[in-house]
Amino acid sequence: MSVKAFELVPAVERDLLMGDKARINIECIECCGKHLYVGTNDCFIHHFLMDEVTSSKGKLSYSAQKLLHKYLGLKKAVAELRAASALERLIVLCDGIVFLVDMVTLETVPSAAGGGAKIRGVTAFCINENPVNGDPFCVEIGVLSSKRRTVQIYMVYEDRVQLVKELTTPEQPCAVSVDGYFLCLALTTQYMILNYNTGASQDLFPYNSEERTPIVKRIGREEFLLAAPGGLGMFANAEGVSQRAPVNWSENVIGATVCFPYVVALDESFITIHSMLDQQLKQTLSFRDGHILQDFEGKVILASTKAVYVLVPLPLERQIQDLLASHRVEEALTLTEGAQRNIPKDKFQILHKRILQQAGFIQFGQLQFQDAKEHFRKGQLDVRELISLYPLLLPASSSFTRCHPPLHEFADLNHLAQGDQDKVLRCKKFLISYLGEARSTEVANGCREDVDTALLKLYAELDHESLLDLLASENACVLQDSVPWLEKYHKYFALGLLYHYNGQDSAALQLWIQVVDGSLQDSTRSDLYEYIVDFLCSCSSPDLVWKYAGWVLQKDPTKGIHIFTKRPVSKDHPELRPEDVIACLEKHSQALLLYLEHLVLEKKIEKEKLHTQLAVLYLERVVSLLSKSPPDEELLTRARDRLQALLRESNLYRAQYLLGKMEKYEQLLLERATLHGKLEEHDKALHILVHKLRDFSSAEAFCLWASSSRDSEYKQHLFHLLLGVYLDRNPSGKSQATVKSGSVDLEMAAVDLLNRHGEVFDAVRVLRMLPDDWSMQLLRPFLGRALRASMHASRTSRITLGLAHSENLQLLHDRLKERKKPIFVSAKKGCHLCHNTFSEPDVVCLPGGVPVHSHCVAQRVRDSPTKRQLTNSSNHT
Amino acid sequence: MPEVSKMKKPDVKVVLLGDMNVGKTSLLHRYTERKFRDTISTVGGAFFLKQWGPYNISIWDTAGREQFHGLGSMYCRGAAAVILTYDVTNWQSLAELEERFLSLTDTANHDCIYAVVGNKADLIDPKAQMFQDSGGEPEDRTELEKDRTEPQVLSSCPTPPASPASPSGMILHKPVTHEDAVALYGRILRYKGLEEKSSLPAEKMCFETSAKTGYNVDTLFETLFDLVLPSILRKRNENQASPTVDLEECRGKRARTSCC
């Protein structure tokens, strides 16, 4: 699992430093911008100027130029060098003494008057890079002295040093690092944190410093990197808490530092590079005689005993691309996200999106669609990048070009799948679901046409049920591009929908008609014909309806007529004029009939023409059925029932005209009787019913029907008429013989009629009409009823009379009680009704005791018969 | 040197402690990845950040090996919950909790909660063996089936003892009963100077789990997360009560500002 995160670049080669003097070794280094200082074991400091050179190929190298070297005169190795650039001083540790050297001349700075510029008995020191005191002209250092168990804080000025704090430690300290008030110390058996301000201490963990060199490296604010038992690199903060998981080094690490997001460590023969993000070892560089590893303002510099190198980090993007190239998606993303704070925000977002998209495509290539989708989504992938992988899916009109540099290595889907059809299919299914979701989000903004067209093509190709949903709802499918595709997959119904969506209803209809007629194959809808009917029904263009009505009606008049009868009434559906429809239906008699029925029976349109036409059509149907031999009785009955019903119920048709048409059909007597009835020729009707049809129940029903909306007198008249017909012993045009044989039936019919409808008849008249020889027994029910009825009537009226009388008396009584006082009538007072004066004492009193002339009241009563109660008055004088 | 980026700051810390080989890494892995797979003995430690509602919980997996024992106190510092893990087939691993690991928790929060967890329950409890994790990988199941067809696995448990010998020199390799764990929990409370009555009951805090089948693993972690919530809230309130000054601001000026 290696990454190439760093490159080792030589900075100062052996020749430049010591030439051929074999015993000279590098002891310490310091780097400050371009200035490199090297301390050697022979007590020299060398000063180099280090220039970065980038070759035309982008390769970085360093050219070093020696500026100066200086012998410090102590015959001991230079143990530490630290620059205090603001003071232009180097802080040097040599032979247990810390002293200051001019950065430019390398001359030792003499002690200022009144204060020393030297610290003696020092074993190690460190600079506080994050001092609490903000004075820029002094440097705070932590010093370990050979004096037992103490640690000191000094302030270093241009020409003097000043002790500010001394603390004792529980054990001898052997390494130190400082941040703010916090000293991180390696003691003989453990690490600890010591707050030099408060003196508070915090044990970290045990470590045997005599066995292995401890490492105490400040890596950031209040955070340190420590060598831990078992070759671990442990992180600890000032509170003594580890916030990052440790990394696993070798046992003999000499130096370590952090170059985010990596931990770089050096042992005798290798540089190891671990990621702080996942703790994994990412890179190993072999490095012989490794001696020093330090970072200077982010620049990691290493030294062997003889030469100096710079560990140059490769650009983050390149590292990420390397990871992606080896399909290590998670690591690439971790690295990207880990670098978030080290990159400007806008730049990071662009990088992050791109990496997410690339990651998504890698996973897509591995058919890990769920992860791919998530990364596409997070990376706000332009969906067309994905669509463009699928040959021919993007519409020809699309302006899309793939992003450059490419987000993936695939030419197209076929390249990706290498001929594996199952893979292709799975990718297509993924795209369907992906686009389906993308459609409803803003991801599709600006490329809806591309998305919808691609989706349409995929649906069509994979025979996906959502094709119709797509087309039936709001969509942006490009017509031109979709037509050949839908045709190719025989999705004619869908294509019709698309035409319709694009306002080309005529094209849609033509296509569908071809499917129904079988010249095109598409089994999407088995009820396509009905669909077309519905379509025309709700079609807002009358032209289209007229144009395709013929085809529709010919196919199936019963269903086809729906285009006229089921047409919704609303503003955007111009109504079709019935006359036009009827004209159009001229050749489709069955449809015409249905249409007329719709108008007359359902919509109840009251137009003579329509009613007559419908009646004529009914009649024609009956006639045509009659003309068959043998006629289909059932059909005939049904047809006649309809005709009869219409004749009975409608009052608008031209009865005379129909009668004329029916004259020659002897079978249609009932219908004729109805027509006569309509014409109020009841005698003719009854004659037909009674004498020709001998259908007494129909005759009776006729009377009821013909009088149904009339008053009882009319009804009585009809029933008497019928009775008359029954009893007529000499109907015209009949021979005596038939009369003889029929008369018994008729008499029986008459008896039945009387017995059934006795209450309708005027009994007295009936009795006069009846032949004398009829037995009472025969008419008993009638007579009984008639008797009871007349008795009842007489008694009822007597009761009414009595009640009225008593009411009258009651009122009179009340009134007298009310008005005991007399009513005055004088010749001076006027009558309230005629306003003339009274000339005689006979007056009538209105309620309320108002006297009026009796003739005025009589007059008034005559004028308004309802106010009869006014006459319930009596005369007063 | 650029400041090292800080990661999302966890609100609360949960630490897994226990002898090597008891299955700490496997438990954490089962919980986070819903898988059981081969592990190597943990070096140093590792942690996982779990989003629990609006909170970030860091779960530290420590190394059980003796070598790393010294790091334990540091891992436990400020912990809100410690999961003391043993191997139900290995009595010694329970004993080690008391002998070696309990003292490491001295640095944990004063209100830290303790769970005693016997892992590898699938080796002694058919219920745990038959358990099927919803997110389980198919290969787990085949392994499970293999185990089912070889019931002798239970008796010839392959788990090596954590520490070669008990103090008495005898290898303590007998299974651990639930009562043993409950008794240990009681002793933990005593060690912490806590009243049994006012502490979380042993029935609630002693778990038997199987990282292999997933048995009780979610329950364990989720129970603990719910229990540490008050601790999170308290910590947040404390932070609000004493707002800290960001010293970073005032430290902009360094002595080593520029070079020559």
Ligand SMILES: Nc1nc2c(ncn2[C@@H]2O[C@H](COP(=O)(O)OP(=O)(O)OP(=O)(O)O)[C@@H](O)[C@H]2O)c(=O)[nH]1
């Ligand atoms: N049967 C069974 N085996 C398990 C279970 N959990 C872990 N193991 C096995 O036990 C061994 C050790 O598991 P780890 O998770 O590495 O143990 P650990 O506690 O992390 O060990 P260290 O990291 O050394 O402290 C591995 O071989 C696992 O396969 C379990 O629930 N059932």
Ligand SMILES: [Mg+2]
């Ligand atoms: Mg482990």
